[in-house]
Amino acid sequence: MKTDIPKPTLDRLVSLARLLNQLEKDVSVVSSAELEKLTGWSRDTIRRDISLLGANCSTASGYKISELKTTIHKYIGSPDETIKCCIVGLGRMGEALMEYSGFANTAFKLVAGFDSNVNRTETLRSPFPLYTTTQMESVIKNERIEFAILTVPEQSAQAVAEKLVEYGITGIVNFTTAILSLPETIKIENISVLDALQKLAAQYSVLGSKK
């Protein structure tokens, strides 16, 4: 049953869980019309996504937020488990992510950072240990790190990603512009500011609403 949820729905559920987390501070119930306004997805899409979870979290005035959140987390994974992550590449982007405070109270724990340049690993201040790339294999294996955030230069991205997979990494958030070619069992999420800008432009181009 679980495997019937398509990837686009899964992606929306992830964002929805985060949204519900924020809403929960102020309200206990939210309607699909309100969710439509906050997410930009149609209320039909939202209703269909939630119906795929097979649980009834709705009242006459909308969805019960805490129940809906619990139900979604059954599918996308619970925030109570801990998934160890590392940052690979400590240039400006890696450094910016290193200081990102959003990981508190999530399932994800940054436990290591890697860079080929020993000057970076020795001088950067970090809330978790930094290592040179030569120590990557032992640290990833010993710490049982599962996911990597890849922020190396584009030209080394593929080679580094292959090493990460060899050492046991099963998921990569790819901040580089390289298109990674890895075994099918490895999950990849690409993050690209250019793609995001192009997606904005595409909507105007297609909808013809841009002057």
Add this chain to the structure above:
Amino acid sequence: MKTDIPKPTLDRLVSLARLLNQLEKDVSVVSSAELEKLTGWSRDTIRRDISLLGANCSTASGYKISELKTTIHKYIGSPDETIKCCIVGLGRMGEALMEYSGFANTAFKLVAGFDSNVNRTETLRSPFPLYTTTQMESVIKNERIEFAILTVPEQSAQAVAEKLVEYGITGIVNFTTAILSLPETIKIENISVLDALQKLAAQYSVLGSKK
């Protein structure tokens, strides 16, 4: 006809255009099976997306890359037009994006950066002018800046975004964890490393392939 293309297809076409750009350096034809391998989307999805463009770019051995690229760009917007962009918030993340070299040869041109802290705008080195937030209105209007990359702290994100819209910004790449509530005509693309990690975890959770 153009408006019939759904957002998920549009998003895939954006990524596909970037992929074709890279492939073009080495080959002139690519099959849907090869694209499946490189993107992770099924070949049926890829074929359906491309068929929605209503043009025939395929040969017996696959799609003609240059033709397919041109066709896609008719829908997502051409790289020849110039869309002016700005970075709002020059903390670590804004600084990292400022130095990002990927904008060359794209439709997007970074023309301004803004920060409320005059120390940042005066001391940071940048390939484009930096201004304090008080100058935001005049610069955005005079330069006719269309899109903004939002990298301010979460607590000021909504207020700053509303100002941007007031000054004429029509699209926002939101790097903050805030969920922006803006008029429907304004396009938003959210970028979140946490959502990306959660999407990786969700795939393992749903597919049950994680130990």
